Amino acid sequence: CINDSDTFISLLTDEFGYDIADIRQLRDDHPQRMPTRKNMIAAMKWLVSGARAGDHLFLHYSGHGTQVDDTDGDEMDGKDEALVPVDFQKGGMISDDELRRILVQDLPKDCRLTVILDCCHSGTAMDLPYKVVATPDGGLDVKKKPNHKLPRPAAGEVVMLSGCQDDQTSADAGKGLAGNTGAAGAMTTAFKVAIKKKPSASYHDILENMRTFLKAQRFTQVPQLSTEHFLKLSECFMPEAQKRAAAQPVHAPAAPTRAPMRKALSIGINYYCLPKDKGQLSGCINDSDTFISLLTDEFGYDIADIRQLRDDHPQRMPTRKNMIAAMKWLVSGARAGDHLFLHYSGHGTQVDDTDGDEMDGKDEALVPVDFQKGGMISDDELRRILVQDLPKDCRLTVILDCCHSGTAMDLPYKVVATPDGGLDVKKKPNHKLPRPAAGEVVMLSGCQDDQTSADAGKGLAGNTGAAGAMTTAFKVAIKKKPSASYHDILENMRTFLKAQRFTQVPQLSTEHFLKLSECFMPEAQKRAAAQPVHAPAAPTRAPMRKALSIGINYYCLPKDKGQLSGCINDSDT
DSSP states (O other), X not given: OXXXXXXXXXXXXXXTOOOGGGEEEEETTSGGGOOOHHHHHHHHHHHHTTOOTTOEEEEEEESOEEEEEOSSSOOSSSEEEEEOOTTHHHHOOEEXXXXXXXXXXXXXXXXXXXXXXXSTTOTTTTOOSEEEEEOTTSOEEEEEOOGGGOOOOOSSEEEEEESSOTTOOOOEEOTTGGGOSSOEEHHHHHHHHHHHHOTTOBHHHHHHHHHHHHHHTTOOOOOEEEESSOOOTTSBSSHHHHHHHHHSOOOOOOOOSSOOOEEEEXXXXXXXXXXXXXXXXXXXXXXXXXXXXXXXXXHOOOGGGEEEEETTSGGGOOOHHHHHHHHHHHHTTOOTXXXXXXXXESOEEEXXXXXXXXXXXXXXXXXXXXXXXXOOEEHHHXXXXXXXXXXXXXXXXXXXXXXXXXXXXXXXXXXXXXXXXXXXXXXXXXXXXXXXXXXXXXXXXXXXXXXXXXXXXXXXXXXXXXXXXXXXXXXXXXXXXXXXXXXXXXXXXXXXXXXXXXXOOXXXXXXXXXXXXXXXXXXHHHHHHHSOOOOOOOOSSOOOEEEEEEEOOOTTSOTTTTOOSSHHHHHHO
């Protein structure tokens, strides 16, 4: 563990430019730096003292981790995670509740704290709301704690990388592995390998590369990322590396030949070709009109840039041929900066998956008005037409109010608001991923793949006629706050639908990992940014970087009864 501490100090100074004068180390082979409970708490308080916006603080710990009884009911498993000071037998442990209170709770906005814990039972050892886990199949799971288990929110940005999950132990790595000159922690070694490979690696890359390394060395522990706020997993794990990359000279992009463009297509199909009791709908054209009104009234779209297909108008009939032609029009000539919008309200269905890219063996499909002769439009076709060739920095927003629509664009990431108020974000397993697309695609669907999407009656939430439940819920959420975040939109829609006793669960899917705290509609974000704001007070000092590394080998214990060998090495590293 002392080796681990040395390892981390070397990484901070060599790779990220930390000044050794701003780093403190506690280690139990040095009488003046003994990691007792009292000294550890004092050092943590030093770390966050005087913290301000722009600062980056770093805590590394390598030693024993344990679990103790949860006394305040904030843990899912009834156990608090805890660090084990060298004098734990007399002084006691340091629980995750204490860690949060000392390090997280009063951290100011725009101040970053990075925490690395190489110890057993460390998965949620800071009581952070979000956790990200790299799954064995190459996917990602991101979960938010249920609302009733959430701690009091903190303003600062806190990111914690732990060596294992709460119910796992964190193993030792022997001398010689990955260039280790002495005993070391497996997690510290994996992190060193990942960060040396690419100092500017993203959160996702760090997590995935660590897991790959540990699995190749036959370690069973699964590293976990936890955060105070939802973050964009494609961004650099270490802000210093991001700033260095940004400082590199780059070739200026070619000047755009036109201003960014906004285009929209809305499709509403009531299926007047079918009998009233055998598939005919009543509110889909109303839904289409509702969305066009939202786009023009709330977000400034020009009606001339919006096309509508509806089956009560002979010249706008939503046949398969016309729908595909209109979708091609929507993305034709798309460039960086454009925002394209597709809305569909009608029947959705499932058909057999013929290329093996679906987890459930079924492709999702839209149902054109002439489906009996012309056929469906599968999610494979939707992706090929709308997503695959979309250029970088071009945004496509898709709203689908239909049955079986959860993954109807074959996007890699899906976000689901869970019944207990939490969030699940999942990435498809690597072997099911489609060919990556450059553009930014966000889809909001009315339900999951195995669910149906219900109708809402006249009068609900001001509806002047029949409407889709999902469209109504979206209208309520966006009218309440046009600049609502992805998270707010999803949660508010779910709250509305649940209050009206609808069972469908709206789902968000994306092409790239996005930050759920950002605005769902870019136009609203730009309007908010254009509002005059009071300039913040000028800082009285430059942003500061401080670090604390703790490596405990427990020399106070017998060699075969808890003494470790590599933690101080980890700290030095």
